[in-house]
Amino acid sequence: MPVVAGLLIAAWAESLQAAVPNDLASYMPEETAVYVGWSAWPSQDRVQLELAAKLLESTSERQEGPPRVISVILLDLLLPMSNAPVGIGLQNIELNDGAEVSAALIAAAGPDPQHYPQVVRGLIAECGDPELIQPLTIKNVQFQQYAVPETPFKFVWGVHKDCFILTLGESAAAAVIDTMNGARPSLAASEEMKFDRSKVQAKLDGTFTCLYGDVQRVVDIVKGVVAAKAKGLPEWFIPLIEETGIASVRSKYQHFEERDDERYVRIFAHVTGPVRGLLTLWKQAPLTDEDLRVVPDDAYWMYARNVDLAALWQEVLRVTKEAAPEVGARVEAGEAALAGMFGFSIVRDLLPKFGDTWVLFDAPQQGGFLITGAVLVAETTDAAGLNAILSAVIARTNAALGGTENRVVSKELEYAGHRIHYVVVSALPVPVAPAWCIVGQRVIFGLYPQTVAAAIRRLDAAPATTEPAPATPAARSILDNPEFRAARASLPGPAVGIGYADARLLWRLAYPLVLGVRTAFASWAEPAGAAIDFATMPPWPEARELVRVHVSTSIMDEDGVILASQGGDGRGPVMTRFANAGALFGMSWPSLSRARELAKRAASMANLRAIGEGCRSWAKQHGGQFPDSLGDLLVEGLITEKMLHSRRDPTGGVSYIYIPGQNEKSDPRNVLAFERLYDDKGTNVL
Known part of the structure; x- marks a missing residue:
C-alpha cells in the first residue's frame, strides 16, 4: 500500500504540473495593478520555512489568539504554498462609496482540493463568526463567502481548475474565473509585462519569484484614495508625481531566479516619459x-x-x-x-x-x-x-x-x-x-x-x-x-x-553564529520532529562551495533603468525571513503577553496605592473617617481621573470597587478597594 500511495502521489504531482501553469500571472486579470508570484520558493528558503514551521508546531499547544493565527497561516497555508505555483494580485481600491478592495490569491490546490478552503474556515473560526459563512455561485463555480461584520470587506474562496482561489470581493473572483476560462486577457499576456520580462531575460520554466507593478495604474488608485480621503487632490499631488519622475515610469518588474544554486536578480523600470526627478540618479x-x-x-x-x-x-x-x-x-x-x-x-x-x-x-x-x-x-x-x-x-x-x-x-x-x-x-x-x-x-x-x-x-x-x-x-x-x-x-x-x-x-564570519542559532532552533523544535540537518546547515567546506561572490550593476538604456545582481550566499533565505519572523513572534507571544500583563497589573496596583494614600489624607481632615466614595477623593483633588482606570479594563469605565463605611481603626485585614475581575487570573486588592 505505501508503494501504491507513493505512485499515486507522484502521478498527481506530474499531472498537476501539466494542469497548473508555472506562472500564475496567466490566470490573473490584465488590469492587475500589483502582482507577486512564484513557481516555488528556492530550495533553501523552503528548508528554512520547514524549520520555522516545526518551531511553531513544537509550541502550538501553548498558543492562543494571534500566535495561533500565525501558526495556522505558516503551517497550513504558507508551507504548502511554498512548494507550488502561487499568484497574488491587487486589482483596485475604491473609497468613494464606502471601501472596496479587489484582490486575489491563486494557488495550486494540491492533492487535497479542500485543504485550503478548510484552513480558511478555521481561520474565520479563530477570528470571527463561522456561522456567517454563506455559499455563493460565480460564473457557475461554487464559492463560499464571509462578510466581515461592521466592515465593507467580503472574502470569497473556492476551487477551480485545480487552483484554490481566495479573493476580496465578488468582482475579483469573477475576473479571475473569466481569465482562467480564457474569456478575458491575462496579465501574463499583456504587452507591458511581456516587454518587462524580455528586458530582464526572465525564465519561467524553473524556480522563480516575480514582482510586477503597473505604476500608472497604481498612481490612479492612489489618486482615488487620496481624493476620497481629502475630498479632492491636494495642489501639490500632481506636480509631485510628475516632477519626481514617477509619471514617467510605465511599470516596474523584479525577477528572482535560482540557477545552479546561484541567485540571479533583475529589476527593470520601464521609462516612457521625461527623465527627471529620481530618474536622474x-x-x-x-x-x-x-x-x-x-x-x-x-x-x-x-x-x-x-x-x-x-x-x-x-x-x-x-x-x-x-x-x-x-x-x-x-x-x-x-x-x-x-x-x-x-x-x-x-x-x-x-x-x-x-x-x-x-x-x-x-x-x-x-x-x-x-x-x-x-x-x-x-x-x-x-x-x-x-x-x-x-x-x-x-x-x-x-x-x-x-x-x-x-x-x-x-x-x-x-x-x-x-x-x-x-x-x-x-x-x-x-x-x-x-x-x-x-x-x-x-x-x-x-x-x-x-x-x-x-x-x-x-x-x-x-x-x-x-x-x-x-x-x-x-x-x-x-x-x-x-x-x-x-x-x-x-x-x-x-x-x-x-x-x-x-x-x-x-x-565564513557569520557561520559560527548561524550554526549556534540553528542548532538552538533544532533543539527547541525537537518535540515536533526537528533535527540537525546537513541540508539546513552543512559542514563549512560544503557550505563554502555554495557561496559565490556577489556582483551588481545598474544602468539606464533607451527603455529605462535596469538593476541586476548575481551570486552571494546560495543558501541565504530571501522569503523565509518573513516566515521566520512570524514564527519567532508566535513562539515569543506567550512570554511577551505575560510581561505585558504583569506591567498592567503593576500599574493598576499603583492606582490602588494612590487611592489608599488619598483615603489617609481624607481621614486626617475628617476625624479618622474614610470617604463615602471615590468621587469624594476626586473632588478634593486627592486622586486624579486617570487613577480610576486600569489598563486591564476593556470597558473604559471606573475600574475599582470601593467599600465605604470604614475608618483608620478598622481591621487592617479588611478590603478597602479592589479591581474588577476581568478573567480567571485573579485581580488586585487594597
Whole structure:
C-alpha cells in the first residue's frame, strides 16, 4: 500500500504540473495593478520555512489568539504554498462609496482540493463568526463567502481548475474565473509585462519569484484614495508625481531566479516619459575601468557610483519648488543660513568641487575589519578649494566650541610624497581620526590616516594602462579578480553603479553564529520532529562551495533603468525571513503577553496605592473617617481621573470597587478597594 500511495502521489504531482501553469500571472486579470508570484520558493528558503514551521508546531499547544493565527497561516497555508505555483494580485481600491478592495490569491490546490478552503474556515473560526459563512455561485463555480461584520470587506474562496482561489470581493473572483476560462486577457499576456520580462531575460520554466507593478495604474488608485480621503487632490499631488519622475515610469518588474544554486536578480523600470526627478540618479556617465582600479583585488566589499551631486541637488531643489513652492523657499532659506554659519555654501561652493565618480571600499590591506578600514575615493575638480573648505569647517567647529578643552585639532602627516590631513578631538578618547588626502584629481577620505595611506599606495601603484594582471601585488585591482570579471561580464552594462561583496568571507564570519542559532532552533523544535540537518546547515567546506561572490550593476538604456545582481550566499533565505519572523513572534507571544500583563497589573496596583494614600489624607481632615466614595477623593483633588482606570479594563469605565463605611481603626485585614475581575487570573486588592 505505501508503494501504491507513493505512485499515486507522484502521478498527481506530474499531472498537476501539466494542469497548473508555472506562472500564475496567466490566470490573473490584465488590469492587475500589483502582482507577486512564484513557481516555488528556492530550495533553501523552503528548508528554512520547514524549520520555522516545526518551531511553531513544537509550541502550538501553548498558543492562543494571534500566535495561533500565525501558526495556522505558516503551517497550513504558507508551507504548502511554498512548494507550488502561487499568484497574488491587487486589482483596485475604491473609497468613494464606502471601501472596496479587489484582490486575489491563486494557488495550486494540491492533492487535497479542500485543504485550503478548510484552513480558511478555521481561520474565520479563530477570528470571527463561522456561522456567517454563506455559499455563493460565480460564473457557475461554487464559492463560499464571509462578510466581515461592521466592515465593507467580503472574502470569497473556492476551487477551480485545480487552483484554490481566495479573493476580496465578488468582482475579483469573477475576473479571475473569466481569465482562467480564457474569456478575458491575462496579465501574463499583456504587452507591458511581456516587454518587462524580455528586458530582464526572465525564465519561467524553473524556480522563480516575480514582482510586477503597473505604476500608472497604481498612481490612479492612489489618486482615488487620496481624493476620497481629502475630498479632492491636494495642489501639490500632481506636480509631485510628475516632477519626481514617477509619471514617467510605465511599470516596474523584479525577477528572482535560482540557477545552479546561484541567485540571479533583475529589476527593470520601464521609462516612457521625461527623465527627471529620481530618474536622474541613473542618467549619469558610465564607470570606467580606471575608476575601479583603486579597489584591491581581495576587497571585502566595494561600491562604485557615478553621480553628479551638484546637478542632483539642483534637480531636487527644482522638484521641490515645482511641487511645493513654499517648501522650496524654506529649503533655500535653510541653505543660506547654513552658508552663514559655515562661511561657505554647501550647494554653490562645496558640491561643485567634486567630480561625478565615488568609490567606497574596504579590504584586508586597509588594516581594518569589514568597515573600519573603509575609504571613500572621490574625484575632485578643485583640490586647493576643497582643502580650504575642509579647513574652514574645522575652524568654524572650534569657534562654536568656544574656550572648551575639547577642541577639534587638525594635524598633518607626510606619506610617499603626499600630505595627509587628519583631525582628533582633544582631551577625549575618540577612537577615530577622520583623515583625507588629495592625490592628483582624487580625494581620499577615511576614518584613520593609516587607511588613507594604504589607499595612497594603491593609487600610486596602479598602472596607467589596461594591461592584464600586473606583476606587483600592490597594483592588483578588482579588475584582476577572475570571479568579479566573470560576473561583471554577464551583467548589463556599461554601468553607472557597480557593487561587489566577497560573500564567501562574510558567510565564513557569520557561520559560527548561524550554526549556534540553528542548532538552538533544532533543539527547541525537537518535540515536533526537528533535527540537525546537513541540508539546513552543512559542514563549512560544503557550505563554502555554495557561496559565490556577489556582483551588481545598474544602468539606464533607451527603455529605462535596469538593476541586476548575481551570486552571494546560495543558501541565504530571501522569503523565509518573513516566515521566520512570524514564527519567532508566535513562539515569543506567550512570554511577551505575560510581561505585558504583569506591567498592567503593576500599574493598576499603583492606582490602588494612590487611592489608599488619598483615603489617609481624607481621614486626617475628617476625624479618622474614610470617604463615602471615590468621587469624594476626586473632588478634593486627592486622586486624579486617570487613577480610576486600569489598563486591564476593556470597558473604559471606573475600574475599582470601593467599600465605604470604614475608618483608620478598622481591621487592617479588611478590603478597602479592589479591581474588577476581568478573567480567571485573579485581580488586585487594597
